[in-house]
Amino acid sequence: MERRTAQRAAILEVLEGGRAFLSAQDLHDRLRSKKRSVGLTTVYRNLQSLVEQGVVDVVRTPAGESKYRLCSKDFHHHHLVCRHCGVSVEVESPEVEKWASVIARDHGFSDVTHELELFGNCTQCKNA
Amino acid sequence: MERRTAQRAAILEVLEGGRAFLSAQDLHDRLRSKKRSVGLTTVYRNLQSLVEQGVVDVVRTPAGESKYRLCSKDFHHHHLVCRHCGVSVEVESPEVEKWASVIARDHGFSDVTHELELFGNCTQCKNA
DNA sequence: CTATATGCAAAGTATTTGCAACATT
DNA sequence: AATGTTGCAAATACTTTGCATATAG
Numbered sequence: 265m266e267r268r269t270a271q272r273a274a275i276l277e278v279l280e281g282g283r284a285f286l287s288a289q290d291l292h293d294r295l296r297s298k299k300r301s302v303g304l305t306t307v308y309r310n311l312q313s314l315v316e317q318g319v320v321d322v323v324r325t326p327a328g329e330s331k332y333r334l335c336s337k338d339f340h341h342h343h344l345v346c347r348h349c350g351v352s353v354e355v356e357s358p359e360v361e362k363w364a365s366v367i368a369r370d371h372g373f374s375d376v377t378h379e380l381e382l383f384g385n386c387t388q389c390k391n392a
Numbered sequence: 393m394e395r396r397t398a399q400r401a402a403i404l405e406v407l408e409g410g411r412a413f414l415s416a417q418d419l420h421d422r423l424r425s426k427k428r429s430v431g432l433t434t435v436y437r438n439l440q441s442l443v444e445q446g447v448v449d450v451v452r453t454p455a456g457e458s459k460y461r462l463c464s465k466d467f468h469h470h471h472l473v474c475r476h477c478g479v480s481v482e483v484e485s486p487e488v489e490k491w492a493s494v495i496a497r498d499h500g501f502s503d504v505t506h507e508l509e510l511f512g513n514c515t516q517c518k519n520a
Numbered sequence: 521c522t523a524t525a526t527g528c529a530a531a532g533t534a535t536t537t538g539c540a541a542c543a544t545t
Numbered sequence: 546a547a548t549g550t551t552g553c554a555a556a557t558a559c560t561t562t563g564c565a566t567a568t569a570g
Contacts, residue, residue, distance in 0.1 A: 267544055267549060288535080303552040308535065324452060326507065328559090329534070344499055355495050359487050360508075367483050368512055371472055376512030379454065380488075384496055384504030395569050397525060416560080431527040436560065438525095456534085457559070 265313035274300040275310050284350035285323055285331035285343075323381050346386035355382070393441035402428040403438050412478035413451055413459035413471075451509050474514035483510070 265272070278294050279286075286294070288311060292304045311332050314320035321335035323343060335341075336354060340361070345352040360380060368376035393400070406422050407414075414422070416439060420432045439460050442448035449463035451471060463469075464482060468489070473480040488508060496504035 265550080269543075269550060271551070305536080305553080306551055309550085312536095324454075324456065326452075328452060328456060328458075330456075344495055344501055344504070346501070353499055357488075357491055357495075359491050360485075363485055363487050364510055367472055367485075367510060371481055372515040373472060373474070373510075373512035374518055376472070376510050378508065378510045380506065380508045382492055382495060382501075382504050382506045384501035387500040390502055393525080395524060397569075399526070433528080433561080434526055440561095 265310065270300075271302040271306050272310055274298075274302055275307060279314075279320065279332070279334045283333070283352060285333045285345055285352055286350060287329050287331050290350075291332070326383070342380045342382065344382040344384065346389055347383050348385060348389035351386050351388075393438060398428075399430040399434050400438055402426075402430055403435060407442075407448065407460070407462045411461070411480060413461045413473055413480055414478065415457050415459050419460070454511070470508045470510065472510040472512065474517055475511050476513060476517035479514050479516070 274295055275291065277300075278291055278298070288304065288307045291311070292302065292307050295302045295307070311320060315322055315332070318337040319334065320332050321343070322330050322332055323345060324330055331345075331350065333343075333352060339356065341354040341356050342360075343352045344355050357380070360378070364376060364378050368374070402423055403419065405428075406419055406426070416432065416435045419439070420430065420435050423430045423435070439448060443450055443460070446465040447462065448460050449471070450458050450460055451473060452458055459478065461471075461480060467484065469482040469484050470488075471480045472483050485508070488506070492504060492506050496502070
């Protein structure tokens, strides 16, 4: 995943277009409606490599689907994600980080990491 | 899922035996080695009903598998789970709850819920 | 006896892999 | 030309569903 290909560019273009978390399927659909179709397999492969590069973040929805979004790679953050449209905000949580390390120590666990995401309805989708 | 069946009893017996999160498959395997075999489908169906009753908690591992464990249904908590053996501790986090509601308000999101789990290596598995 | 639970086999998701054709460098 | 990339079809992993049979109440 180091060559410049039309598919990769198209994928990045869609990702750069919004702040919403999209599934591989969502991305595939959007590309198709923009007449820039890319195989679903290729979408998966590119997303995976973008995740490895730290350019894209993933959240697993409670329904068990992975959703991807372009993210700041420079600071540790979590997301507040809209259940309906997927828009999201990057949020920091110094107090959570601190809490987590205290808990880890108290129970003698090492190498403790945490998974934290907030899900809600954004201002636009309040009704839905 | 309201009748007393041998299968349901066997499943509960295994769940009551430990503090580890088990996948449906794990449970199915343990039942088989105890000579109390239960169909995998039945394991899934019972787990699902136990989850609905609030008796069992689920965590989705980063690998995308659902794991189940008997849990206190009376208070909101999260889990500190060992990546190797699955043992886990229920932990409370008043500061996280508070933080989450502030974030939600600040961004105008409503009905905000959160998914939070801590993963690490327990004392027994430090080496592994 | 009746309704619910079981369990096999088959279907359904979400994602990954094999591999030949293809495009980038 | 050489190697990385694509995309279809097939494989995988987990979970759910259809349906006939068994069983609790």
